[in-house]
Amino acid sequence: MSVELISANHAAALGATLAGRANRTARGFCSGVYPITPTTECMEYLCGQEIEKGKVVRVDSEHSAMGVCIGASSAGARSFTATSSNGLAYMLENCVAAASYRLPIVMAVSNRTLGPPWNIWADHGDSLLLRDLGWLQFYCADNQEVFDTVLCAFKLAEDPRVLMPAISCMDGFILSHTMAQVEIPGQKLVDRFLPTTKVPHRLNKSAHTLGQLEIPQQAVAHRTQHHQAMLAAVQVYAEIQDSFEEIFGRRVADPVVAYHADDADTLIVSMGTIGTTAERVVDQLREQGQRVGSIRVRMFRPMPENDLRKYFAGTKRIAVLDRNISLGYGGVLWGEIRGFSDPDAIVQGYMVGVAGGDVRREHIINLLTDLQQCKTESAPKIVEVA
Amino acid sequence: MNEPALHGMAQTKKDRSAPVLRPGNTNCGGCGMSNLLQMLSRAAEDSDIKIVIPACCAAITTGVFPESSISVPTILTTFAAGASVATGVASVAQLNNEETRVICLAGDGGTYDIGMGTLSAAAERNEDILYICYDNEIYGNTGGQRSSATPTGASTTTTLGGKSEVKKDIMGIMAAHHIPYAASISLAHADDTLRKLRFALNVKGFRFLHVLAPCPTGWKSEPAVSIELVRLAVRSGLFPIFEVFDGDHYTINIEPDFSSEALLMYLSLQRRFRKSGVTEEAIRPNIERYWHQLRAMSGRIMPAIRNIKAD
Numbered sequence: 001m002s003v004e005l006i007s008a009n010h011a012a013a014l015g016a017t018l019a020g021r022a023n024r025t026a027r028g029f030c031s032g033v034y035p036i037t038p039t040t041e042c043m044e045y046l047c048g049q050e051i052e053k054g055k056v057v058r059v060d061s062e063h064s065a066m067g068v069c070i071g072a073s074s075a076g077a078r079s080f081t082a083t084s085s086n087g088l089a090y091m092l093e094n095c096v097a098a099a100s101y102r103l104p105i106v107m108a109v110s111n112r113t114l115g116p117p118w119n120i121w122a123d124h125g126d127s128l129l130l131r132d133l134g135w136l137q138f139y140c141a142d143n144q145e146v147f148d149t150v151l152c153a154f155k156l157a158e159d160p161r162v163l164m165p166a167i168s169c170m171d172g173f174i175l176s177h178t179m180a181q182v183e184i185p186g187q188k189l190v191d192r193f194l195p196t197t198k199v200p201h202r203l204n205k206s207a208h209t210l211g212q213l214e215i216p217q218q219a220v221a222h223r224t225q226h227h228q229a230m231l232a233a234v235q236v237y238a239e240i241q242d243s244f245e246e247i248f249g250r251r252v253a254d255p256v257v258a259y260h261a262d263d264a265d266t267l268i269v270s271m272g273t274i275g276t277t278a279e280r281v282v283d284q285l286r287e288q289g290q291r292v293g294s295i296r297v298r299m300f301r302p303m304p305e306n307d308l309r310k311y312f313a314g315t316k317r318i319a320v321l322d323r324n325i326s327l328g329y330g331g332v333l334w335g336e337i338r339g340f341s342d343p344d345a346i347v348q349g350y351m352v353g354v355a356g357g358d359v360r361r362e363h364i365i366n367l368l369t370d371l372q373q374c375k376t377e378s379a380p381k382i383v384e385v386a
Numbered sequence: 387m388n389e390p391a392l393h394g395m396a397q398t399k400k401d402r403s404a405p406v407l408r409p410g411n412t413n414c415g416g417c418g419m420s421n422l423l424q425m426l427s428r429a430a431e432d433s434d435i436k437i438v439i440p441a442c443c444a445a446i447t448t449g450v451f452p453e454s455s456i457s458v459p460t461i462l463t464t465f466a467a468g469a470s471v472a473t474g475v476a477s478v479a480q481l482n483n484e485e486t487r488v489i490c491l492a493g494d495g496g497t498y499d500i501g502m503g504t505l506s507a508a509a510e511r512n513e514d515i516l517y518i519c520y521d522n523e524i525y526g527n528t529g530g531q532r533s534s535a536t537p538t539g540a541s542t543t544t545t546l547g548g549k550s551e552v553k554k555d556i557m558g559i560m561a562a563h564h565i566p567y568a569a570s571i572s573l574a575h576a577d578d579t580l581r582k583l584r585f586a587l588n589v590k591g592f593r594f595l596h597v598l599a600p601c602p603t604g605w606k607s608e609p610a611v612s613i614e615l616v617r618l619a620v621r622s623g624l625f626p627i628f629e630v631f632d633g634d635h636y637t638i639n640i641e642p643d644f645s646s647e648a649l650l651m652y653l654s655l656q657r658r659f660r661k662s663g664v665t666e667e668a669i670r671p672n673i674e675r676y677w678h679q680l681r682a683m684s685g686r687i688m689p690a691i692r693n694i695k696a697d
Contacts, residue, residue: 028478028481028482030478030481032470032474054481055480057477057511058511059473059507059511060503060504060507061503061504061507063466063470063504064469064473064503064504064507065470066467066470067463067470067473067474067504068470068471068473068474070470070471070474071438071471071474071477072475072477074474074475075475075479076478077474077481093464093466097463101461203436203459204459207404207454207457207458207459207460208452208454209448209451209454209459209461209462210462211461211463212449212452212462213450213451214451215450218451
């Protein structure tokens with residue numbers, strides 16, 4: 001175990017490298033990569049690594065990057081890629097395919113606003129494009145979490161009860177380019193944590209065809225299997241947390257990260273780095289005697305509904321902070337979790353930090369002041385944080 | 387013309403024990419791709435092959451899950467991802483020291499049009515892939531729309547009066563990538579086709595094969611004359627049969643007679659050329675221009691002598 005001062009981009013790439021090497025005794029590691037701000041350093045770092053029985057293909061587009069990952073994974077190798085924003089949008093068609101093939105590909109996403117007009121700053125709208133495709137989704141709040149989540153994502157994605165692709169998201173620049181201390185385990189520990197990749201339906205000797213035509217009944221059967229496997233991933237993740245703790249001696253973060261939530265009458269719910277700012281706000285307001293707590297939704301797919309219901313029970317006021325906007329509706333997170341609260345609770349949606357606005361403590365405090373004055377829930381509010 | 391006999395492409399002792407394309411598949415009668423897969427069955431008699439098929443007729447050929455008309459491990463990919471998925475499969479085979487030949491089987495839409503960028507990139511990286519384009523000169527799967535492989539004068543559902551532009555020169559494009567091997571294949575010349583398939587299967591690096599694949603449904607021709615149509619396309623010079631090694635060494639394999647008879651017969655046997663009324667005079671300059679360039683590239687100013695050893 002060593003401690004290194006690295007960016008989250010490098011942390012993700014290092015996680016993938018260690019995971020890749022861990023599969024050297026099986027079918028190896030193969031990755032397709034293509035640069036895009038702010039994920040470029042992740043793929044650059046990966047290109048610079050020596051990976052035994054590993055190959056990193058420098059392809060012509062994100063579409064091809066996912067294509068290579070699909071080919072590699074369908075041939076039984078461990079596979080990883082990284083992208084952002086329009087890169088993810090360009091890759092999307094193959095993301096659909098990767099999920100439907102049930103291939104355990106892991107992807108790091110540095111969240112960035114979709115363009116044009118061009119904007120390179122953080123917004124969750126890019127990875128949320130994958131919301132309904134059958135990808136496991138995690139939103140991280142610090143560099144250590146990015147590293148840990150990449151390792152856990154491989155284990156979760158490759159679990160025979162789950163078997164589907166996963167993405168680990170980090171806010172562009174806010175995390176992707178920020179250097180912080182990250183505990184890096186040695187290869188031997190990672191080998192113990194990550195068993196070799198087994199893709200049971202890989203292209204092998206038998207003459208089966210992947211991705212064929214299906215009639216509606218077959219498609220529904222496959223979707224049902226996929227949906228159930230996704231729901232089962234919550235429990236599998238809990239097992240992975242235990243295994244992670246046993247091997248690395250520390251616990252990887254929960255699907256829902258709660259901060260002073262148990263006795264709170266007001267909750268701030270968010271994803272990604274806004275969550276850590278919210279925790280500082282909680283500290284500040286608790287000093288003033290206010291019973292405020294923070295909920296950070298780390299696992300977004302599958303949605304950890306039971307955990308959220310548990311924390312929401314008895315809470316009267318909930319501010320949902322979305323760093324995204326589903327035009328014509330409101331924040332995506334708000335839309336998804338408003339049904340989990342008590343019927344008489346006010347669940348107010350705020351779209352804050354959209355398209356890269358810098359969300360600071362005073363912004364969140366202002367939102368809470370607004371929430372306290374609400375008599376009833378109103379339409380989600382777009383908050384400018386310039 | 388000295389053409390080898392077709393000597394029956396039915397299942398024989400020389401073929402793979404299980405044909406690549408199984409009996410009972412749903413391909414149209416007279417489909418060029420069916421013929422190609424029959425020949426591949428013989429050429430890849432004892433090779434370990436895996437097939438990558440982007441969206442195209444061949445993807446439909448495999449049939450409905452869980453049965454498959456293709457008897458080797460196969461993955462169907464998105465339209466533009468044939469060459470990239472094949473890259474992944476081939477890379478992993480290479481990492482594991484396997485002798486697997488990864489074949490990407492794509493139509494002209496997935497090759498000339500939507501998959502062009504992916505194909506070009508895989509060729510530039512010289513991935514260890516055998517890329518076979520079966521070119522039926524339309525989007526056959528969607529009912530026959532114009533592609534950049536559609537020839538001048540051909541009616542499609544999106545060029546009702548006949549296409550006015552010239553067919554894209556795919557062999558020129560692939561040769562310009564200086565890949566180890568690129569060749570055009572005539573389904574009417576079985577010996578030449580088998581030789582090229584066998585050679586291409588065993589070359590390392592990126593190999594490209596261009597196959598003119600008649601589509602009776604889209605070409606509005608009789609299924610029984612498909613092979614004859616290919617023969618006429620070759621005889622007339624419309625579909626040159628040649629191979630390119632490393633992008634610079636050109637060899638012309640079959641010398642056309644450039645006869646008006648062959649060209650007119652080729653046009654008249656397909657109703658797709660009827661509406662535009664495209665004439666020999668309109669097409670001839672294109673043929674001549676292409677052959678002029680081909681002769682220059684192959685270093686021959688005289689007609690090539692056929693020098694293919696009979697199988």
